[in-house]
Amino acid sequence: MTKTELVAAMAENAELTKKDSDKVLNAFISIVTNELKEGNKVALPGFGTFETSERSERKGRNPQTGETMKIAACKAPKFKAGKTLKDAINA
Known part of the structure; x- marks a missing residue:
């Protein structure tokens, strides 16, 4: 699955536009990246x-x-x- 396919699937599943889903995915990636740079870990229980x-x-x-x-x-x-x-x- 590519990023474009993931954004499309997220948009359909969450009933959002592809543009909004792309913003959410980019924000998630940015936050996780920044936390890892600072030496922190990001835990998503169950995932x-x-x-x-x-x-x-x-x-x-x-x-x-x-x-x-x-x-x-x-x-x-x-x-x-x-x-x-x-x-x-x-x-």
Whole structure:
């Protein structure tokens, strides 16, 4: 499903215009992004949790040249599905 398809489905399901649904989706993405940047997590009970994890510096290999290189430490976003979502998918 693409963003356009998601916006259309949200509009139909919530009886909103596509323009309003797009605003809501963009606001959601912006809020989650800002919270993760600040180091907070966003929990949606029944759906899941968005959070960040620290990745330490590590060595990697360039697949084209075989040369060893450093991969810098970074923060990576994670999503952990909630029980209700897992149960719905596996039902």
